[in-house]
Amino acid sequence: MSLRETIETDLKIALKAGEKITLESLRMVKSEVRNREVAKTADTVLDDNAIIEVISTLVKKGKESVRLFEEGNRQELADKEKAEIAILEKYLPAQISEDEVREKVKGVVEKLGITDMKGMGQVMKAAMAEVGKSADGNVVSGIVKEILSGKG
Secondary structure, rough: OOHHHHHHHHHHHHHHHOOHHHHHHHHHHHHHHHHHHHHOOOOOOOOOHHHHHHHHHHHHHHHHHHHHHHHHHOOOHHHHHHHHHHHHHHHOOOOOOOHHHHHHHHHHHHHOOOOOHHHHHHHHHHHHHHHHHHHOOOHHHHHHHHHHHOOO
16 A cells, blocks of 8 residues: 555544544645646656655654744644644654664765865765665754764
8 A cells, every 4th residue: 555545534533533634734735746646747746755755854844843942932733733743743754763773874074084174065965865764864964974083
């Protein structure tokens, strides 16, 4: 079953069960996917990887919203965003741990032979190719900086 079909099925289940937050979250995904398809051409159909990218973008925006809501003392809105993020993350590939990311980044650094911050772009490109969608780019970036600055 494709990711699109899974989302459609889960949306119907949430509608029947009256799960408001799940329903809103999945409708948001469906809407954003459709907007991206229309933006390309009317006949475009996004594949699973593109849909994962859409969901990943929505999760990142949600995390930023949580941060802003918490800074503004709007905990009820932050909690709602957190609930939506938890629902959306179910449709993303499993994330690897920071330790696993660190090991992969160390391997990339050794393979490329880069020892200073000047090569960060090369290391990031290779590291992101290595971990793919299984690690957040911000986490990878932080670990690359840590390793290249000699702290890791």
